[in-house]
Amino acid sequence: MSELLTKSAARNIFYGGSAFFFAIFIGLVAHTHYYARTTSTDESRLTASVINGKHIWEKHACINCHTILGEGAYFAPELGNVWLRYDGDKDPKSAREALKAWMINQPTGIEGRRQMPKFVFTDKELDDLISFLEWSSTIKTNNWPPNKAG
Amino acid sequence: MKYQTQAIAKWYWIAALALFAVQVLAGLVAGYIYVQPNFLSELLPFNIVRMLHSNALIVWLLLGFFGAAYYIIPEESEHEIHSPAIAYFQLILLLVGTLGAVVTYIFNLFPGNPIFGMQGREFLEQPLWVKLGIIVAALAFLYNVTLTVLAGRKTAITNILLLGLWGIAVFFLFSLYNPGNLVLDKVYWWWVVHLWVEGVWELVMASVLAFIMLKLTGVDREVIEKWLYVIVATALFSGVLGTGHHYYWIGAPYYWTWIGSIFSSLEVIPFFAMVLFTFMMVWKGKRNHPNKAALLWALGCSTLAFFGAGVWGFMHTLHPVNYYSHGTQVTAAHGHLAFFGAYVSLNLAIMTYAFPHIFGVKPYNQVLNMVSFWLLSGAMAFMTFVLTFAGAVQTHLQRVMGMSYMEVQDQLALFYWMRLGAGLAVVIGALLFIYAILGPKKEATGLEGAALQPAE
């Protein structure tokens, strides 16, 4: 590398520049935090049931088969919009029943088909889990996913 | 080996290699479940296997970094490690935590318990007590190496290495924050995941590569350290705001689609600079170092990182592309080659360089080691290609045509079989590498001669 840039100049650019970009990043994330709480999600609907549903989601490591908003494992379908796939926006009651029935019936044991593990849920846990999925489907995601398939 | 305490690295690296074996074996099982989905489905479901695979990966890479720090810092600071006792305590703490996590995952212990239960966020599944143990271990480590560096010579290599390791610890603290609002959860989850692999880990990578170049090529320290600052500057200038490429579709503001696309595209620069750096140093260097396998791994590291992180990362980082490819096998393809090229190869490079010094012998089992390089790299490249094809087909059928997820997966079976084949080759390559490093040393004769001592 040329003589134009000395080592100490390179060092100062590194430290100064990194601090600069990190400061901008923190500012933008602070705004993003505010935006998430006020605009892209509806915190008034973030009930104890939804939060408990999120804990149940985590307790069973669902994320290590499924994606949610496109993040997670790629072994099983996207669940950020599963509520909409079950038409929960049009008929929440039937969607809830259908989702419950689906989860209780796993694993199917069908030969050659990917299996869900055997989870033991109480009725309340199932309700909370579905509330969490319902709430997740209302997040404003810049219109992702492109279609219902997720 | 010039300093006694450099030998601490040995135990870190042996532990790391053992977990490397666990990682690729778990990967093989996961790959087998993809093609034979009923396999183990009740005993050890896919999500648990995947946790073992990803957690073993992260822990062994970190153990490798710690080992590298214990090896490099005494030589660079011309000072023994402050306290070997703390270093071994740290290792034991990390191993107990790892074992605890594995046992918790496999036997599903204390489900839902806030302290002892598995925590169920991708990559950060460790129970709280393990996370706290990791933090204590990190603090012990930072205390130990920082005091060593302060007491000795300060070089750019130690500065950047320390900064990277401090950053790893600081950003890991965000793993403790898990808000009920999924959007906020995701925003800060990336502070661990992205700011690690595309931020502070790159500092570790660049400084370890700089150390290896210094030793293998004999190029002037001034030249190498100037390169080092330029590389890490481009890494952080692009990588910090580049976090935006994960904020497109998770409920963050729209401006991230622009900021993320622009800055993450620039993330290719540091990876390209590392290719230029390593090849130019070898070109310029006058030294004909006998450890050819270490040189191969170091050049392989910068090259494969450029393809895995740089090229495969750029492929899906622009938001109009990512809108369709987000969360498909394209992501898995990129994740595999990026991790392998950048961080697996980095660890294997420094181990290949340092183990002969630790054992006090001339470079040994060089051919075997180089065979393992080609086998591992070839197989990982093949795995990446087949997953990329799978991902392209998936993106088209599912995201463009709207075909349902499960139907699409049936179309991808052939690719998953090929991935499994590649995985088998990776496992063989990994075992070969471990054997080349720790097995009987055929050509190993005598203590290291004066010729091996780097003349700075």
Ligand code: HEM
């Ligand atoms: C050193 C080599 C390897 C590295 C660094 C590595 C790394 C990773 C990473 C980071 C993930 C998470 C993927 C993501 O979320 O993007 C993953 C998942 C996975 N890996 Fe590997 N892996 C390696 C070898 C293997 C091998 C040998 C196999 C065996 C065929 C394998 C099979 C899998 C499978 C099946 C998944 C799950 C993907 C999914 O969620 O659908 N990996 N690996």
Ligand code: HEM
């Ligand atoms: C060595 C450095 C890197 C490593 C180890 C790495 C690894 C990964 C992994 C494991 C994921 C999946 C995370 C998840 O589970 O959701 C990921 C996602 C991603 N990476 Fe990287 N990466 C690196 C560098 C880069 C670079 C330099 C770029 C851009 C030029 C990039 C672009 C992306 C993008 C756009 C995604 C999101 C994919 C999606 O939308 O599903 N990565 N990376």
Ligand SMILES: [Fe+2]
């Ligand atoms: Fe990233």
